[in-house]
Amino acid sequence: MSRISLVGLAVTVLESIIMPFLLVGILRSCRSRLQKRRGPRVVQPLYDFLRLARKQTVLSDETGPIFKNAPVVSLTAYGLVALVVPWAGLPAPISADLILFVFLLAAARMATGLAAMDTSTAFGGMGASRESALSIFVEPTLVLALSAVAIYQGSPWLNALIATPVSTGGSAYVLPLAVAAIWICAAAETARMPIEDPVTHLELTMIHEAQLLEYSGPRLALMEYQAGLKLTVYYGLIAQMLINEIVIKTPITRWAATTTIMFCLVVLAAIIDTVLVRLHWRKLPDLLAFGLAFSLVACLLAALKG
Amino acid sequence: MLPSLLNYLKSPRCTADEIFPDLSAANRGLPAITSAPCTHGEGCTLCADGCPTKAIELPTDEKPEVALDLGKCVGCGHCMRVCPTKTIVTSRSTRTAVKRREDLVLRAGRPTLNVDAAHSPFKQSVVVRYVSTGDNATDLEVAACTNPIFDASRFGIHFTASPRFADVLLVAGPAPLAMQEPLCQTLHAMGQPRVIIAVGAQAISGGMFCGGYANANGVSSVLQPDVWVPGNPPHPWMILHGLLLAMGHPLALHT
Amino acid sequence: MNTQPGVFTGALKMDEVPIMQLRARLKSEIGDGNRLGLLTAADGADGHQLLTLIIQTQSGGVSLLNSPLPHDAVSYASLTPDLPQAHWFEREIADLWGIRPVGHPRLKSLVMHDSYPTDLFPLAEHVTAATARKRSRRAPYRFTVVQGNGVFEVPVGPVHAGIIEPGHFRFSCLGEVIENLEIRLGFVHRGLEERLTRCDWRMMNYLVEAASSDTAAANATAHAFAMENLCSVPAAPDVRKMRYACIEIERAACHIGDLVGICTDLGFGAGGTAFSALRGDVLGVAELLTGTRFMTSVIVPFAHKYMPAKPLLIEATRRLRTCSSQLRSILPLLLNNGAAIERMEGMGDIKTSLARDFGLVGPAGRASGIAYDVRKVIAQPEYEQVEWQPPTYFEGDVFARTRVRAEEAIVAMELAADMVSRITSSHEPDSSPATLPANSVGVGIVEAWRGELIHLVMTDSHGRVSRYKIKDPSFNNWTALSIAVRGRLLSDFPLCNKSFGLSYSGTDL
C-alpha cells in the first residue's frame, strides 16, 4: 500500500468516527438557530451517544435474536459503505463498484426493517413497511444516478468519482441532475424534510424512527451513530460530484473542498427542515418520481454523449 | 407568505438569556415563610381558614412554627395577602424544585434548596418521557419548556416518544386510578439509570382532588419521585429547574 | 320555565316531564333551533331522576327538564336511537349511576375503567336494597373488532408520544388507511363531580378550575355564573367584564397554542416558532391581569379577586392590541402557505348534517357550518360593544378549523382589549351570601375556547350542593374526530386531532 492510501485510510476512518457527530450536531444547531433558539451545543450528539452507551438495555419479551443483532449487522454494512465510497474526498480504502454500494445500503435497510418487525409492535411493522415502500423509489434512483455518473466518468468503480472525468465531451447537465436525484434519495434515507420530519414526537407519522422505537441503551446509540454515518456518506458523495464540476487537482484541496461542501450541505438541510412543510404520504411518490426522472435523464444524457 | 417568512427570518432570537429569572412582578408567585413571628397565639387563623387545600399547619404547642406544604399549595395567593405579620410572604423565585418531599414543607428559617452536587450520568444530556395524568395546564407549561423562549434543548434536554429512549419520567396530574397502571408500565419500559419527577401540586399531593373514589392522590401513591416541582401549574422555569436538578446540572445547584 | 343564564334573570325552575314522555318530547323539541345542552342524572327524593338541559339557540333561552325514574328503577328506554347527541351522555350516566339506557346501540363504559370495582357507581347515592339488586355490574370494556382480510390494529396510548393528555386510540387499518377508530377515554377520570359535592362551596372554584386546567378561566366563569344564578345574586358589571376578558385571553392563547401544534404536526418549524413566541406574549398579558399565566384563583362567584389597578388595565389593553396585530402579520406563514394548505384542505372533513346530528360545538362546529356561539346566542352586553361575527365555514376540514381558530384568536384579543379598557373600578365588593338557598338549581353557560361549556349546580333541602355537573365542550366533539379520520391515512391522524384540539380531562372529569 502506498503512503497516500495509508493516509487516506487513516483519515477516512477517523472522519467516519467524528463527522457523523459533527454534522448532526451542526445540523441541529443550525436548525435551532433558524427557529430562533439558542439550541443544543454542536457536541450534543456525542454526549447523547455517551449517555446511551452507559444505559441499561430493556428488551421486551417479544423481541428475538434478529432485533438484538440487527444493529451490529447494519453497522457493519454502513461501516463498509464508508470504506468503499470516496466520500471524504480521498480514494476509498476498498475499491468497489456502485452496485456493491447500493447493495450494502439495502442490506442495512433490510436488517433494520426485519428487526423492527421482530419487535412485533404495530409501530415497528408500520415503520418497516413505510421504509421499504420508500426504498422502491430510492434504490432505482440511486442506481441510475450513479450509473449516469459512472458513464460520465467512464468507470463503474466508485473511486473513479474523484478522478478527473475521462469522457471530456460529456454533457454538463449529467452531474447536476445526478446530484439532484441523489439529494432526494438522501432526504428519504436520512429522514429529512419534506419527506420525514426529523423532530416529530408522533409515532403515527414516523418512517425511519418508527423502526427504532423499541431500541434502548447501547444498541440505540449504535443506531443513532449509523444514521449520522449515512448522512455523512451521502453528503460526502454529493460533494464529490459537485467538486467534479469545478475540477480540483491536489488531494489536500480536494479534501478541504469536500469538507467545506459537506458543512454547507448540512446548513442547507437545516434551512429546508425549517421552512418547508412536510409532504403528505400520498404525495411522496411525486417527489421521489422527480428524483427518478432526474436520474433517468442524467443516464440518457451521459449515454448519448459518451 | 414569502414576506412573512422573510420577516420571520429577520426577527431576533427568542430564547431568554437569563437563566431562572424571578417571575414578573405581576405574578402571584408561591408562598414563602419568613422568620417574622406569627400571631396565631393571639387567635389569628386567617391563612389556614382560606387555604383551599389545607396546606398550612398552624403552630401548636409541640411545633411552635407555621408549616406550609408547597406540595399541596395551589398558589391561590390567599395566605400571602392576608397574613398580617408577614410570616407568609410571596416568593417569585423560579428555583423551587427539591429532591426530598419533606423539603417542600416550608418552615421559618429552613432553606428550601438542597445543594448536593451528586454524580449524575445525565449532566450533559437527558431524554424525558412525559406522562400526563389529568392536568393539562401543566402539559402546556411542560410543552412551553421546549419552545424557543425557554428552549430546553440548549441544556441537552430532549423529549421523546418512546420510554425506551428515556432517562427521566416526568409526571403531571393527580394520577387517578386508571392511569396508575400505565404509569408503572411506562417506568418499567425505561432502562436504568432513571429519575422520576413529579411536576405540579396535583402530581405531588393530588391537589384539590385528594381523597376521592378515583384515588387521585398524586404520583407518590404508585411511584417514588426523586424530584418534586411545586406550583399549579408550575412556571416553565420551575419545570426546567426540576429537570436540571434531576440532571445534576450546575446551573440548578448554585443559589 | 325559560331563563337566561349568564345574564341574570332569577332562579331557574325545572319542568317535570315523565320519563315515558321524555323521548318523544326531546325528539320533537331538539332539531331546528334547539339543542341538547346536557343530559345527566341526579338523586331526587324518591329515587333517581334524569335531567335534560335544552338550549334554544334562537332566543337564547334555557329549559331544564326533570324526569324522575319510577321508584327503585335503574333503567329507562334509551334516547340515543332518536337523538345521536345523547349517546355519550347515556354512557356516562350508566357508568356513574348504574342506570341502564335500554336499547342504546353501543353501550360500554366511558369513564369508569376496569380498574374500578365493577359494582362501584360513585354518584348513585339513592341506593335501596331493590336498586342495588337490580343494578347490573359494569361489563369489562371490549373494543369493537373490525374483521376481514388484512385488517390490523394499531393501538396508541394511553400514554401518548407528544406532550398531551392520556387516552387510548385503537385504529383498525387496511394498510395505511384507517377503517375505524375507537377512542377510549376515561384515563383521567378523577371523580371531580363527587369531589365538588364534598367540598366547601366557597372552595369549589379551585376545583372547577382543575376540571380541564387549560380552560381554567372559562370553567371558573361558568361556575361563578351558575352559583350566582343559584343564589339570584347578579355579578357587578366590572366583574363580568373582567371574567369575559379572561375567557377571551384564554381563547386567544389556546388557539395560538394549537396553531403552534398544527405547525409542528406539519413539520413547519418556522411557523411553530413564530406562533409560540406570540403565545408567550399573550400569556404575559394574562399574568399581568391576574397574576398567573393560566388566570387561576381570580374568578370567583359573587366577586373578582385581585382586580388590577387602572395603569395595569391600560397596559394590558395596549399589549392585547399589539398581539392581535402581530397575529395578523404572522398568520400568512400558515394560511397563505401553499404546501400547508395542501396538507389541510379536504382533510378530516365533517359535513354540516353530521355536525348537527352529533351536536358539535365550538370552532369545530363553526368550521362545519354550525354558527352556534354562546356569545351570540345568550345576550351578553359585554360582547355587543364591538362589531364582530363568529367566523363560520362550511368545508368542515382541517383548513376550515384552522382558519376559524386563527380568526377567533384575533377577534378574542380585540374583544378582550375592549372589555379591559372599559373596566372602571379597581375594587368590587364581595356580595357572597352566607348560605346557599335550599332546593335550588343554577346554570352557567359560557363559550369556552373549545365551545359551549355548561355548569349545573343543585342544592338539597339543607342548602348543600347535592349535584354538580360540568359539560365540557369536548364531550360533544370526540365522536366527530373518530368519524373525521375514517378513510384517511394513519399519518394524517395527528393533524386532524390537533385541529379539533379536544380536552381529555374535561371529558373524563
Ligand code: SF4
Ligand atoms: S397560596 Fe397556597 S398555601 Fe396559601 S392559601 Fe393558597 S393554596 Fe394555601
Ligand code: SF4
Ligand atoms: S395569617 Fe400569618 S399571622 Fe395569621 S396565623 Fe397565618 S401565618 Fe400566623
